[in-house]
Amino acid sequence: MDKISTPTKTREILKKYEIVLSKHRGQNFLVDPAAAFRIVESACSEGDCVVEIGPGIGSLTQMLAQRARHVAAVEIDRLLVKVLREELKDADNLTVVEGDILDFNIDHLAEVNFPACCRGKEYRVVGNLPYYVTTPILFHIFETAKRASSITAMVQKEVAERISASPGSKVYGALSVASQYYCEPKIIMKVSRKLFFPQPEVESMVLELNIRKRPPVDLKDPELFFLIVRAAFNQRRKTVLNALSNGIPEVSKGTFSRILTMSEIEPSSRGETLSIEDFAAVANSMYEVLEEGEE
Ligand code: SAM
Numbered sequence: 001m002d003k004i005s006t007p008t009k010t011r012e013i014l015k016k017y018e019i020v021l022s023k024h025r026g027q028n029f030l031v032d033p034a035a036a037f038r039i040v041e042s043a044c045s046e047g048d049c050v051v052e053i054g055p056g057i058g059s060l061t062q063m064l065a066q067r068a069r070h071v072a073a074v075e076i077d078r079l080l081v082k083v084l085r086e087e088l089k090d091a092d093n094l095t096v097v098e099g100d101i102l103d104f105n106i107d108h109l110a111e112v113n114f115p116a117c118c119r120g121k122e123y124r125v126v127g128n129l130p131y132y133v134t135t136p137i138l139f140h141i142f143e144t145a146k147r148a149s150s151i152t153a154m155v156q157k158e159v160a161e162r163i164s165a166s167p168g169s170k171v172y173g174a175l176s177v178a179s180q181y182y183c184e185p186k187i188i189m190k191v192s193r194k195l196f197f198p199q200p201e202v203e204s205m206v207l208e209l210n211i212r213k214r215p216p217v218d219l220k221d222p223e224l225f226f227l228i229v230r231a232a233f234n235q236r237r238k239t240v241l242n243a244l245s246n247g248i249p250e251v252s253k254g255t256f257s258r259i260l261t262m263s264e265i266e267p268s269s270r271g272e273t274l275s276i277e278d279f280a281a282v283a284n285s286m287y288e289v290l291e292e293g294e295e
Contacts, residue, residue, distance in 0.1 A: 004087065005036040005059035010197055013057050017083050021198060025077060026130025030059045030154075032195040037063060039206055042188050043126040043152035044068050049118035051110055051145070053101050053127030053137060058084050060128060065091040068124075072113035074101050101137060106145035122147055128154040131200065135159070135175060142182040142211075151183065151209040160187055160205035167275050174233040177276055178226065181216065183209035217280035225283035232271030232279070240274065241267035244282075251286070259285045 002009045010031050013019070021027040030036050040063040044050050047069050055061040055073040057080060064071045065088065074097045075081050081098040088094055095113040097104075110123050125148045129137055134155050141151055155163075158171070164185040165172040179185055191204040219225045231247025232240055241260060245253040260267045263281035265274065274282075 001062075001090070003033045003036075004057060004062045005030055005033045007031040007197065010057065010059070013083060013087065017079060019057070019079060019083070022077065024132065026054070026132050027056065027077070028131075028196040028198060028200045029056050030128055030191075030195060031197045032191075035189075035191055035195050036060055038189060039126070039128075039152060039154065040064055040067055042206070042208055043150075044124045049110070049114050049121060049123040051106060051123060051125050051148070053125065053141075054130055055084055055096070056080060056128070058088055060126065061094065062088060062091070064126065065094045069093060070114050070118050071095070072097060072110060074099060074104065074109065076100050102133075102140050104144075106141060107147050108144075110145075110147065120147075122149040124149060125151040126153075127151075131156050131202065138163075138179065142178070145211075148211055150211060152188070152206065153209065154191060154204050154206050157190065157203040157205045160207045163207060163209075167273055169272075172272050173236070174229050177229045177233075177279060179209065180276055181225075183211050185209050217276055218284075219280055220284050220287040224287055225279060228283050228286065229271075229279050232274065236271055238270075239268045240265065240271050243271055251290075255289060259289055262288075 010029055036059050040060060044067060046067055050064055050068045050071045052061055052064060052071055052073040055075050061071060061073050061084065070093045072095045075084065078098060081096055084096045097113055111119055125141055125145055162171045162173060162175050163179045164187055165176045186208045188206040188208050191206060193199050193203050232243050234247050235243040241256055245256045257267055259282060262285040265278055265282060
């Protein structure tokens with residue numbers, strides 16, 4: 001069968017099924033077999049079990065099914081689900097699931113849609129993610145794909161740069177800290193917008209996120225850690241002391257000053273200079289102070 005990811009085959013499928021592409025669902029299809037192959041190659045090895053998010057008309061799905069042991073692909077668009085089921089009907093290691101990925105617990109989805117040989121095992125997550133909902137989907141994967149070992153995601157270039165940014169960089173923020181808490185990100189390649197149909201307005205990058213077996217820091221209360229990270233970056237121009245006391249008004253400025261001193265963080269520094277370890281120290285000191293019942 002022809003490669004779906006060629007421009008000619010993509011055009012043929014769009015015409016055959018009278019598909020009207022939806023911008024608000026981020027439907028920009030990859031029309032470059034070489035790029036598709038590189039993504040698939042970095043996403044999984046032979047024998048891996050794969051969950052694909054947003055398969056579209058199957059540019060990556062077709063190659064994934066040729067390589068992986070099993071692919072469970074979740075697509076929100078009913079017509080595209082029909083296209084995938086028809087065009088890839090010979091792939092007996094592919095299960096196409098209709099629905100919004102945000103409505104599924106991904107471990108459960110894998111358990112229900114994988115064959116017995118894949119169940120209960122580690123799996124990989126792959127997706128050329130719809131741009132309008134990239135961050136919620138990534139967080140959803142972090143929170144519900146506990147048995148996933150890696151995520152290979154095509155995302156907007158700026159999002160890839162934010163996810164992989166280091167402290168001190170202009171684009172380092174809450175998304176960098178949260179992603180790096182769960183994963184070790186690596187940029188695999190740039191993908192020109194010219195390789196999509198229709199062409200989006202933005203350039204893309206493929207990210208490989210290797211999911212950590214254990215978080216890089218020990219946290220007494222992970223929720224407190226994420227609360228602090230969000231507060232520190234919500235007002236990123238303010239000092240960390242002001243950003244935290246404005247963002248978490250239940251705790252007084254004096255107490256935050258003490259918490260920062262306990263954590264050996266200069267109160268006049270800015271959130272964007274703090275590492276994951278620094279945020280963990282602040283969260284753990286805050287936990288101790290709250291436990292002592294100082295507030
Ligand atoms: N994988 C295909 C490719 O590389 O050509 C399509 C990628 S396209 C950028 C994103 C796909 O995700 C679209 O097919 C869209 O319908 C689907 N999608 C959008 N939101 C979704 C959601 N919440 N859950 C599942 N699929 C979604």
